Amino acid sequence: MSERHPKPEVRCTVTEEEEGRRRREELPTLKRSYAGHDEVRDGYTLKFLDTEETLASLLTFVSRERSCCSFARYSISSSPPYDEVRLWIEGPEGTKEHFQELIEELETDDGPEAVSNERLGAAGSDDDGVSSIERRRAVREQYADVAESSASEDSDGNGGCCTDGVSSEQVEELSRMMGYSEGDLEAVEADANLGLGCGNPTALADLEEGEVVLDLGSGGGFDCFLAAEEVGPDGQVIGVDMTPEMVERARENRRENGFSNVEFRLGEIENLPVADESVDTAISNCVVNLSDDKSRVYEEVYRVLSPGGRLAISDVVVTTELPDELKDGGSSVASCIAGGFSIDEVRSTLEETGFEDVEVEPKEDSDELIREWDGERDLSDYLVSAYIRGRKPES
Amino acid sequence: MRESLNDILCCPVCKGDLELEITEQEGDDVLEGTLHCGECDETYEITDGIPDLLPPEMQD
Numbered sequence: 001m002s003e004r005h006p007k008p009e010v011r012c013t014v015t016e017e018e019e020g021r022r023r024r025e026e027l028p029t030l031k032r033s034y035a036g037h038d039e040v041r042d043g044y045t046l047k048f049l050d051t052e053e054t055l056a057s058l059l060t061f062v063s064r065e066r067s068c069c070s071f072a073r074y075s076i077s078s079s080p081p082y083d084e085v086r087l088w089i090e091g092p093e094g095t096k097e098h099f100q101e102l103i104e105e106l107e108t109d110d111g112p113e114a115v116s117n118e119r120l121g122a123a124g125s126d127d128d129g130v131s132s133i134e135r136r137r138a139v140r141e142q143y144a145d146v147a148e149s150s151a152s153e154d155s156d157g158n159g160g161c162c163t164d165g166v167s168s169e170q171v172e173e174l175s176r177m178m179g180y181s182e183g184d185l186e187a188v189e190a191d192a193n194l195g196l197g198c199g200n201p202t203a204l205a206d207l208e209e210g211e212v213v214l215d216l217g218s219g220g221g222f223d224c225f226l227a228a229e230e231v232g233p234d235g236q237v238i239g240v241d242m243t244p245e246m247v248e249r250a251r252e253n254r255r256e257n258g259f260s261n262v263e264f265r266l267g268e269i270e271n272l273p274v275a276d277e278s279v280d281t282a283i284s285n286c287v288v289n290l291s292d293d294k295s296r297v298y299e300e301v302y303r304v305l306s307p308g309g310r311l312a313i314s315d316v317v318v319t320t321e322l323p324d325e326l327k328d329g330g331s332s333v334a335s336c337i338a339g340g341f342s343i344d345e346v347r348s349t350l351e352e353t354g355f356e357d358v359e360v361e362p363k364e365d366s367d368e369l370i371r372e373w374d375g376e377r378d379l380s381d382y383l384v385s386a387y388i389r390g391r392k393p394e395s
Numbered sequence: 396m397r398e399s400l401n402d403i404l405c406c407p408v409c410k411g412d413l414e415l416e417i418t419e420q421e422g423d424d425v426l427e428g429t430l431h432c433g434e435c436d437e438t439y440e441i442t443d444g445i446p447d448l449l450p451p452e453m454q455d
Contacts, residue, residue, distance in 0.1 A: 136453060212403070242453065263397060263400055266446065267449055268407065272407065
């Protein structure tokens with residue numbers, strides 16, 4: 001900043017009316033696609049998800065800014081593979097401070113989606129007075145939306161933990177990334193597969209004919225049906241899910257798939273309605289991370305397993321502390337996993353519960369799948385999908 | 396739910412055994428009825444073949 005051009009240069013001449021228009025028109029789009037910022041010497045580079053809508057809003061934004069904040073220079077850049085568009089703003093000293101407010105605004109998530117995310121995220125913390133029942137109800141509502149939106153083939157539904165609403169083609173693609181084979185996908189009617197998992201637990205469970213299998217958070221029933229094929233007519237698969245809409249869908253899918261050895265119950269994984277020592281193998285796909293009492297879930301699994309029974313689940317674990325911006329609002333995915341366990345925490349919890357032969361094995365290439373979960377941020381920096389195994393001692 | 400699988404169920408709250416009362420049945424499949432816990436006296440509904448075994452505070 002030169003002495004001949006003192007501070008007044010950095011000032012905004014926007015009128016209330018113009019500001020109101022900006023809030024209604026381009027800001028909502030920019031907030032939705034905002035993906036963070038970098039500081040440059042006298043300004044910022046703001047990053048957004050590159051969509052046509054974002055580009056159009058950025059253009060309008062810049063055309064308005066250059067008249068009300070004509071002290072700064074603006075530049076929009078978009079380069080291959082066009083997944084991110086950048087807005088560079090730089091100006092005289094004070095520019096950074098001036099645009100601080102804009103960044104705060106972009107970082108405040110207050111859209112309709114964000115309201116439910118906020119509820120989920122807030123309910124996850126113990127110190128804000130929101131009870132765990134409220135959190136469970138919130139998770140359940142979100143999954144009810146997924147069950148219903150998938151049922152009506154509406155791909156714009158709210159996301160579950162692991163994916164936003166997706167089409168059936170996307171479900172198949174995601175499922176391959178999770179580790180399901182073509183045979184698995186063909187074996188079960190597509191409707192049962194909601195693409196909400198993060199691995200293929202039946203593949204790691206080494207199920208045997210005649211076994212009793214329990215699926216924690218059975219969703220549309222896809223893993224239950226695959227397990228049913230493996231345990232055969234003498235075996236039994238029980239799916240427990242706390243979302244009525246999911247259980248109804250699973251039951252319909254059972255009718256369509258014709259599996260008589262699969263049953264679904266409405267229940268909580270923290271309070272399993274399953275008798276002691278009645279299960280040979282417990283499976284689960286990307287569900288335990290949603291619980292705010294994971295230790296209790298593992299204790300319940302231990303209780304229902306027969307001596308020698310196995311736990312074989314796929315779940316996301318946290319590899320590094322999540323940044324506050326992800327914990328406090330961001331995406332639905334982030335809200336769900338904000339309280340996730342680390343690999344060490346999973347291992348020590350299982351061992352403290354009494355499990356033997358505990359293995360927590362990060363899944364190779366899960367970053368490819370995890371990147372699909374959030375259009376704005378690369379969550380694979382913080383999360384990994386892991387196969388988690390353990391065995392209840394024989395005696 | 397299948398009647399023969401009642402043994403594997405328990406009360407989600409106190410883990411007590413559940414007594415099955417059938418209102419409507421199709422073969423082994425119980426469509427409507429109740430599951431009653433003799434220990435804590437809680438009753439769980441079976442609607443359209445699905446037992447609602449959510450803890451009472453989570454039930455709608």
